[in-house]
Amino acid sequence: MRLATWNVNSIRSRADRVAAWLQRSDVDVVALQETKCRDDQFPEERFADLGYQVAHVGYSQWNGVAILSRIGIDDVEIGFPGQPCWGEDPSTEARALGATCGGVRVWSLYVPNGRTLADPHYQYKLEWLAALRTTAAGWLTEDPTAAVALVGDWNIALENDDVWDMAVFAHSTHVSPPERAAFRAILEAGYADVVRPHTPGPGVYTYWDYTQLRFPRREGMRIDFVLGSPALAGRVTGALIDREERKGKGASDHAPVIVDLAD
C-alpha cells in the first residue's frame, strides 16, 4: 500500500496537477490539506474518473481536508473527538478528517498555523495539538495493534535541521519550544515519524515559501509529516518527498510526502 499526504493549496486550482501526479505516482491513498473549497465545490469527478473515492470536508475558502482512496474509504469522521474549534461554531474550520482505507485509519490533518507567537491563533494551535495528543493516545490504549496514520501539514519544524536557517526563525512560530514540545508529546504517545529514516537531512524539506526564490535557493522547511502507530510504523518499507512536484508553474508550495507499507 502506498500512502501519501500533500498540502495542495487549493484543489480547484491544482486538480489537473494532482490528477497527473496520481496517475504517475501509483498512490493508493492520499490525504490532502488546504483544499480551500466547500464540499459542493470539490472536483470529485476528476478523481472518481481515475478510480479514487473521495471524502472531503470544507466549510469555506479556507482550510479544507480530504482523503482520496482507490482501496476503499470507510467510517469517515469529520474532526477528531475533542478537537478544539476556532470561535463558538465547530463548522468554521475544516482541519481534520479520518477514514479507514485498506485497514489503515488515516487522519488528514491541517494543524493551525499559529500566525505569530503573540496571536491568539498560537494558543489555539497548542490547544489543538494537545487535544490531538490526548485523543490519539487513547486510540492506542484502546487497541495497541491499531494501524493509525496521522498525516498532514503540522506547521511545525521539529528539529533545527528542519529549517534552512534557524536565525531567520528566531522569533517565529513553527520552531518555538512549546510547539515542538506539543509535537514531541504525540511522538511520545507512540506515533513515529516514519519518513525521516528514509529521507535524512540536512537540507531535506517539504515546504518552500513562494516568495524570495526560496525553492531554487533550497530554503525550505520540513513541516509535513507522516506519523505512524507502532503497527503502522512496523510496515514501512520506504518513504520519499516528491520534490519534483514543487517545480514549475502552478506548483503548490508543499511537496507530496509518500510512504510505502508492506501488506
Place this chain on the structure above:
DNA sequence: ATGGTCGAATGTCGA
C-alpha cells in the same frame, strides 16, 4: 533550472 508569491474572494487576508 527549479526562478522576482499565490489563491480565493474581493476592494484584502491568510499562508
